[in-house]
Amino acid sequence: MRELSGFPVAWGKRKASDTCLVGNHGAGDGGELMPAGRMTSGIVRRGDRIWRPMGPWSPAVHEYLRHLESAGFGGAPRVLGIDDDREVLTYLPGEVAADPDWQPGHGHRLPAFTRTEQALREAARLLRGLHDAAAGFEPVRTGYRFHPHPPLPGEIVCHGDLGPWNTVYRDGIPVGFIDWDGAGPATPLADLAAAAWVFVPLAPADQLVEAGFDRPDDMAARLAVFVTAYGLTDPASIVPELANCLLTVTEAIKYLAPGAAGAADSLEHVARRLRWIDSVAPMLASELGRA
Numbered sequence: 001m002r003e004l005s006g007f008p009v010a011w012g013k014r015k016a017s018d019t020c021l022v023g024n025h026g027a028g029d030g031g032e033l034m035p036a037g038r039m040t041s042g043i044v045r046r047g048d049r050i051w052r053p054m055g056p057w058s059p060a061v062h063e064y065l066r067h068l069e070s071a072g073f074g075g076a077p078r079v080l081g082i083d084d085d086r087e088v089l090t091y092l093p094g095e096v097a098a099d100p101d102w103q104p105g106h107g108h109r110l111p112a113f114t115r116t117e118q119a120l121r122e123a124a125r126l127l128r129g130l131h132d133a134a135a136g137f138e139p140v141r142t143g144y145r146f147h148p149h150p151p152l153p154g155e156i157v158c159h160g161d162l163g164p165w166n167t168v169y170r171d172g173i174p175v176g177f178i179d180w181d182g183a184g185p186a187t188p189l190a191d192l193a194a195a196a197w198v199f200v201p202l203a204p205a206d207q208l209v210e211a212g213f214d215r216p217d218d219m220a221a222r223l224a225v226f227v228t229a230y231g232l233t234d235p236a237s238i239v240p241e242l243a244n245c246l247l248t249v250t251e252a253i254k255y256l257a258p259g260a261a262g263a264a265d266s267l268e269h270v271a272r273r274l275r276w277i278d279s280v281a282p283m284l285a286s287e288l289g290r291a
Ligand SMILES: Nc1ncnc2c1ncn2[C@@H]1O[C@H](COP(=O)(O)OP(=O)(O)O)[C@@H](O)[C@H]1O
Pocket: 005, 034, 035, 036, 037, 038, 039, 040, 041, 043, 050, 077, 089, 090, 091, 092, 093, 096, 098, 165, 166, 168, 178, 179, 180, 181
């Protein structure tokens, strides 16, 4: 998740074997249990559809997904309906990159295809397509999971939890985003900054090496590739947002109810990132100023 499911909090990682499936939502009858993410277990695929547990935010998310479909954005599952307590969505064929053993403070060990410059560019273009499709959307239902309010002036409804682990790749190219539970309002620049953290990715050199990057010094150049492919006219304008967008993540903690100790861990995780991005911001601004 855009480090939402990456918080070092009590909900932890679930395994497929932890799931408790009932009725016809189980993986029987030819259904295939999807690999559990960090938040949702018990997702079942049957053919070109998936059955996925819902939350109180789902009506708002469904309205958003239906808008994206009507706006012609093809990079999101379509809502096909509700079956008992599950949403029925289209299955997006391809590969979702995940590191089930990732822990905060470490690099995500993802398949090599996620690290190519082409994948980076296409993730930015897909995000731009999403933002363009979301522009002008005036939701009626706004009970979003983390930001339960209508978009403020300058905000659009965004995915809210982007990352390779919520991206479907086909032949190494990002073609769709899944897992829209975190959808909610944000400015496009804040959403782009949050996406940059995880797609570039932005992390100290040792974590980038752990994540499989041979040349961690390329981080600023990769950031420039990402925001330029998105179409940001002033690439350096992303730099202050890289810190600001972390603050909005802290708002989500109360909705995830991790308890006092878990919330403290999460806040410390964010604080470490804030200090680190502050230390590299002058270098990033200088490099992006030249891009
Ligand atoms: N619409 C979809 N199309 C294809 N695969 C999906 C879809 N939704 C979920 N999955 C699969 O289920 C896994 C977990 O789904 P996700 O919604 O990301 O759960 P979580 O909320 O736990 O992160 C994904 O990694 C992916 O393999």
